[in-house]
Amino acid sequence: MKTRLKDIAQATGFSINTISHALRDEPDIAEDTKHYIREVAKKLDYIPNIPAGSIKSGKSRILSVILPDIGNPHFTIMFREIERYFSDIGMTPFFMNTRERAIDEINAVRLSIGQNVDGVILCPTQTETESIRLLEKSTIPFILIGRRFDEPINTDYVICDDTEGARIATEHLLSLGHRKICCVRVNEHISSDRERFNGYCQALSEAGIGVEDDLILHLTLTEEENRDAIRSFFASRPDCSAVLAFNDILAYSIIREAIAVGRRVPEDLSVMGFDNICSDYPLPIGLSSVSVSKKNIARIASELLYSRITGKEQNPEKQHIIVPTRLFLRETTAPPVADRQ
Amino acid sequence: MKTRLKDIAQATGFSINTISHALRDEPDIAEDTKHYIREVAKKLDYIPNIPAGSIKSGKSRILSVILPDIGNPHFTIMFREIERYFSDIGMTPFFMNTRERAIDEINAVRLSIGQNVDGVILCPTQTETESIRLLEKSTIPFILIGRRFDEPINTDYVICDDTEGARIATEHLLSLGHRKICCVRVNEHISSDRERFNGYCQALSEAGIGVEDDLILHLTLTEEENRDAIRSFFASRPDCSAVLAFNDILAYSIIREAIAVGRRVPEDLSVMGFDNICSDYPLPIGLSSVSVSKKNIARIASELLYSRITGKEQNPEKQHIIVPTRLFLRETTAPPVADRQ
DNA sequence: TTGTAAGCGTTATCAA
DNA sequence: TTGATAACGCTTACAA
Numbered sequence: 001m002k003t004r005l006k007d008i009a010q011a012t013g014f015s016i017n018t019i020s021h022a023l024r025d026e027p028d029i030a031e032d033t034k035h036y037i038r039e040v041a042k043k044l045d046y047i048p049n050i051p052a053g054s055i056k057s058g059k060s061r062i063l064s065v066i067l068p069d070i071g072n073p074h075f076t077i078m079f080r081e082i083e084r085y086f087s088d089i090g091m092t093p094f095f096m097n098t099r100e101r102a103i104d105e106i107n108a109v110r111l112s113i114g115q116n117v118d119g120v121i122l123c124p125t126q127t128e129t130e131s132i133r134l135l136e137k138s139t140i141p142f143i144l145i146g147r148r149f150d151e152p153i154n155t156d157y158v159i160c161d162d163t164e165g166a167r168i169a170t171e172h173l174l175s176l177g178h179r180k181i182c183c184v185r186v187n188e189h190i191s192s193d194r195e196r197f198n199g200y201c202q203a204l205s206e207a208g209i210g211v212e213d214d215l216i217l218h219l220t221l222t223e224e225e226n227r228d229a230i231r232s233f234f235a236s237r238p239d240c241s242a243v244l245a246f247n248d249i250l251a252y253s254i255i256r257e258a259i260a261v262g263r264r265v266p267e268d269l270s271v272m273g274f275d276n277i278c279s280d281y282p283l284p285i286g287l288s289s290v291s292v293s294k295k296n297i298a299r300i301a302s303e304l305l306y307s308r309i310t311g312k313e314q315n316p317e318k319q320h321i322i323v324p325t326r327l328f329l330r331e332t333t334a335p336p337v338a339d340r341q
Numbered sequence: 342m343k344t345r346l347k348d349i350a351q352a353t354g355f356s357i358n359t360i361s362h363a364l365r366d367e368p369d370i371a372e373d374t375k376h377y378i379r380e381v382a383k384k385l386d387y388i389p390n391i392p393a394g395s396i397k398s399g400k401s402r403i404l405s406v407i408l409p410d411i412g413n414p415h416f417t418i419m420f421r422e423i424e425r426y427f428s429d430i431g432m433t434p435f436f437m438n439t440r441e442r443a444i445d446e447i448n449a450v451r452l453s454i455g456q457n458v459d460g461v462i463l464c465p466t467q468t469e470t471e472s473i474r475l476l477e478k479s480t481i482p483f484i485l486i487g488r489r490f491d492e493p494i495n496t497d498y499v500i501c502d503d504t505e506g507a508r509i510a511t512e513h514l515l516s517l518g519h520r521k522i523c524c525v526r527v528n529e530h531i532s533s534d535r536e537r538f539n540g541y542c543q544a545l546s547e548a549g550i551g552v553e554d555d556l557i558l559h560l561t562l563t564e565e566e567n568r569d570a571i572r573s574f575f576a577s578r579p580d581c582s583a584v585l586a587f588n589d590i591l592a593y594s595i596i597r598e599a600i601a602v603g604r605r606v607p608e609d610l611s612v613m614g615f616d617n618i619c620s621d622y623p624l625p626i627g628l629s630s631v632s633v634s635k636k637n638i639a640r641i642a643s644e645l646l647y648s649r650i651t652g653k654e655q656n657p658e659k660q661h662i663i664v665p666t667r668l669f670l671r672e673t674t675a676p677p678v679a680d681r682q
Numbered sequence: 683t684t685g686t687a688a689g690c691g692t693t694a695t696c697a698a
Numbered sequence: 699t700t701g702a703t704a705a706c707g708c709t710t711a712c713a714a
Contacts, residue, residue, distance in 0.1 A: 002454070002479055004707065015685045020709065030683060045478055050455045051392030051401065052707035056690040060392065062456070070436075071417045071621070080412060083438055087445075092452050094435030095411075097424055104428075111433050113343070114391045115403070137386055138343055253623040280412070282594040284626040345691065356701045361693065371699060393691035397706045 003044040011040050023048070054116050063093040063305070064112035066122045067145075068100045068221065072249055073277040074294060075123070078145065081298035082121060089306070091118065100187075100222050102128040113138045119305045121145055126189040129153060141308035143301045147191045148320070156308070158301040158321040162192045165290040165325030166199025169244055169272045172327060174207050176335045178242035178270060182233070184254070186221045186246045193246060196274065200244055215240060219250055226250070230257040241269060241336040248273035248289055255285065255332065266334035276328050286330030293323050344385040352381050364389070395457050404434040404646070405453035407463045408486075409441045409562065413590055414618040415635060416464070419486065422639035423462060430647070432459065441528075441563050443469040454479045460646045462486055467530040470494060482649035484642045488532045489661070497649070499642040499662040503533045506631040506666030507540025510585055510613045513668060515548050517676045519583035519611060523574070525595070527562045527587045534587060537615065541585055556581060560591055567591070571598040582610060582677040589614035592628055596673065607675035617669050627671030634664050 005023075009016045014037065022029045022037040023046070029037075054060040065082055067075040079095055086093045096112075098105040102125055109131040112120050120135060120142035132153060135142045144157035166183075173181050183200045186193050201211050217233045219226045230253065233240075245251035251273035258269050265271055265285075273289035300321055307313035346364075350357045355378065363370045363378040364387070370378075395401040406423055408416040420436055427434045437453075439446040443466055450472040453461050461476060461483035473494060476483045485498035507524075514522050524541045527534050542552050558574045560567045571594065574581075586592035592614035599610050606612055606626075614630035641662055648654035 006707080016708080017686075017710090018684055020707095021684090024709090028683065033683080045475060047451050047455045047475075047479075049396065049457065049707055050452075051457050052396045052690095053709065054690090055390065055393045055396065055692080055707090056709045058690085064435075070411055071414070071421060073412070076412045076417065080438065087448075092437070094405075094437065096433070096435065097421065107428075110388050111391075114388045116390065116392050134386060134388070138388075249623065252625055255625045256623045259625065282590065282597045283624070284593055284596045284600065347691080357692085358694090358702080359700055361691095362700090365693090369699065374699080390691055393706095394693065395706090396691090396708080397693040399706085 002049075003041075003046040004049070005046075007044060008037065008041050008046060011044065012037055051116075058116070060116045060118055061091045062115065062117050063091060063119045063121065064108070064115070064117045065093045065095045066098060066105065066108045066112070066120065067095065068098050068123055068125065070095060070097055072247070073281055074247060074249075074275045074292075077277070077280055077294045078298040081295045082302050085299055085302035086306070091306075093121070098123075098125055100125050102130075105131050106134070109134050113140060119143075119309045121301055121305060123147055124149075126187075126191065141305060143305045143308070145297060145301045149191070154318050156304060156319045158297050158304065158319075158323065159192065160292040160297060160323045161325050162195035163199040163202070165274065165292065166196035166244065167203045168199075168325070168327055169274070169290050170200045170203035171206075172329070173242045173244065173270060173272060173333065174203060174209075176242075176270065176333065178336050179209060180212075180215060180237065180240045180242070182215050182217050182237070182240045182243040184217045184219055184243060184245045184250055186219055186250075196244075196246065217243075219246070219253070221246075221250075226253050227257060230254055231261065234258070234261055234263070242272070242333070243269065244272045244274075246274060248275040248277045248287055251287055251289070251332070252283075252285075255287075266332050267337060270333040270336070272333055278328075278330065285332065288327075288329045288331070288333040290325050291328045292325050297323050343390075344382075344387040345390070346387075348385060349378065349382050349387060352385065353378055392457075399457070401457045401459055402432045403456065403458050404432060404460045404462065405449070405456070405458045406434045406436045407439060407446065407449045407453065407461065408436065409439050409464055409466065411436060411438055413588070414622055415588060415590075415616045415633075418618070418621055418635045419639040422636045423643050426640055426643040427647075432647075434462070439464075439466055441466050443471075446472050447475070450475050454481060460484075460650045462642055462646060464488055465490075467528075467532065482646060484646045484649070486638060486642045490532070495659050497645060497660045499638050499645065499660075499664065500533065501633040501638060501664045502666050503536035504540040504543070506615060506633065507537035507585065508544045509540075509666070509668055510615070510631050511541045511544035512547075513670070514583045514585065514611060514613060514674065515544060515550075517583075517611065517674065519677055520550060521553075521556060521578065521581045521583070523556050523558050523578070523581045523584040525558045525560055525584060525586045525591055527560060527591075537585075537587065558584075560587070560594075562587075562591075567594050568598060571595055572602065575599070575602055575604070583613070583674070584610065585613045585615075587615060589616040589618045589628055589630055592630070592673075593624075593626075596626065596628075607673050608678055611674040611677070613674055619669070619671065626673065629668075629670045629672070629674040631666050632669050633666050638664050 005019045008019045022034045096108040123146045148157040273287045276289040276291035346357045346360045349360045363375045437449040464487045489498040614628045617630040617632035
């Protein structure tokens with residue numbers, strides 16, 4: 001059975017209070033006493049009952065990290081970094097998936113609040129704002145990561161420079177000679193989707209090229225199959241020679257379908273991703289991609305959250321942090337074959 | 342600020358007890374009263390304080406899922422399935438990484454016990470048994486997943502048929518005509534590593550072929566780089582024409598290095614994985630692999646854990662469940678080129 | 683330096 | 699059908 005402070009008190013003859021203080025290394029207990037108590041506690045395999053402590057102290061030393069899909073390496077890498085940061089300071093982040101569903105997000109937020117977490121890192125689905133309202137009402141510090149809301153919602157956030165990332169990626173495709181460039185979009189509620197699309201439009205417009213509606217390919221972020229949408233896009237726009245994908249997972253989906261229908265990458269189709277997950281996974285085809293410093297974003301968000309939790313961040317102004325992006329060119333982008341039909 | 346039962350009591354004029362019962366839909370409160378209380382609770386955004394309840398009831402409705410590395414799709418897929426199963430019944434699994442480190446595993450277990458979780462799903466690092474001892478002492482139900490201990494440690498577990506999986510994979514490589522087959526190992530403490538190796542040995546022995554020590558390639562599961570080890574293996578055994586990798590991630594690492602040193606896959610080198618992550622990720626090169634029904638393992642483990650938690654599983658006998666494996670052949674395996682040097 | 687007592691927000695017990 | 703009261707295991711005054 002679980003050992004309680006009471007058991008240690010009985011075993012040592014000290015009061016529960018003394019045990020509690022000794023195990024938390026407070027200065028008001030004699031060193032000898034502390035040593036003795038710690039020894040007995042260890043022998044009895046004492047493990048502090050955190051919920052019991054937290055209802056009084058209000059501190060649980062746990063955090064929740066609410067992300068759309070841990071199956072996406074983009075979020076996996078961020079979570080690992082967050083975990084590393086907080087476990088070093090004795091706090092435990094735990095993770096929940098929203099699967100890009102509003103209801104799952106609200107549940108995750110409610111559960112986090114209900115668990116008395118010390119802080120929340122959230123990548124919102126952006127199809128509702130109830131979760132933000134609940135967090136604000138709870139007074140639990142929270143940071144948005146990867147996505148941001150427009151006015152009037154004002155929160156701390158850490159994102160990457162989506163607009164600029166998409167702009168330089170599109171610019172690069174243009175500089176290779178591509179003119180019919182597909183842009184993959186996923187969900188117009190999501191800020192990164194809108195901003196990447198804006199970057200794409202900017203680059204085209206700077207090159208004097210108009211945005212064609214049917215070069216916009218709408219795919220889904222979640223587990224549903226994108227194959228049919230991709231294939232019918234290929235069929236409808238055979239003249240398209242390059243794709244800017246919303247993320248690397250979708251880029252690889254496109255590469256797979258392209259190969260399946262007999263198009264070579266990059267000879268027949270250049271594909272540009274967004275995320276640079278190749279830097280962390282041994283993928284057999286190196287994907288040209290926009291690198292978004294996932295670890296930086298995660299670390300900055302962790303630091304900011306921690307400073308909010310400890311109250312060190314006195315600045316009541318919400319922090320809006322935009323991490324720069326850069327281009328990584330690998331094997332999936334090349335000039336278009338000039339004499340294609 | 343957070344709403345408490347007390348606040349609802351004040352707002353409605355009922356006692357805290359009545360509020361508590363009403364919100365948990367106990368039968369001893371009048372329907373009208375329940376309706377009214379629920380309405381007020383909703384208006385006040387009441388979110389139950391789970392830790393407070395759990396110190397009395399002992400039930401937290403949270404579980405912990407302790408896995409080596411969420412970055413590995415093998416575990417990601419399992420976690421998603423576990424999450425799906427439990428969120429449907431109103432329980433919340435949260436996830437922690439061990440990074441294959443004993444100390445992280447023990448900490449995760451201690452934290453889980455300290456958080457009063459209702460159950461634990463653990464894929465152990467197997468470099469220590471302290472975590473098992475702590476779990477047993479805590480009396481919290483737990484299930485091992487993917488790995489098992491030898492006697493005298495006896496726990497519930499759900500694994501795949503590692504021996505048979507590796508045997509049929511090796512058999513297939515043999516049937517293609519390969520004779521110099523590399524087996525990738527990771528850590529002899531890990532049961533799946535030992536059992537897959539046994540399967541490999543069995544298949545070779547049935548074919549009358551001896552196991553050669555220097556066809557065993559030792560790689561690492563965690564983030565460290567395997568490149569040098571792979572390249573020096575290629576250099577030392579250029580006659581090796583096929584590889585059975587411990588898992589798909591390592592298989593892809595090998596493919597990447599093979600391509601990098603100018604060997605074609607599968608023409609110059611057949612590569613067989615273990616996990617079949619291609620079924621869930623749009624990877625550009627289809628990997629031949631042993632399919633291990635990750636979702637089945639996760640679901641079976643979840644069901645068993647839940648039955649242990651509710652006490653429905655009366656059988657005090659520990660359950661040892663072995664899920665069958667099967668072969669998925671894709672693009673990375675082929676007969677050896679006969680006239681290679 | 684240590685102990686006593688109150689209280690955190692719930693749930694459980696028992697009385698009304 | 700509802701309410702008072704005691705617990706749960708801990709932390710935090712405050713007292714000794």
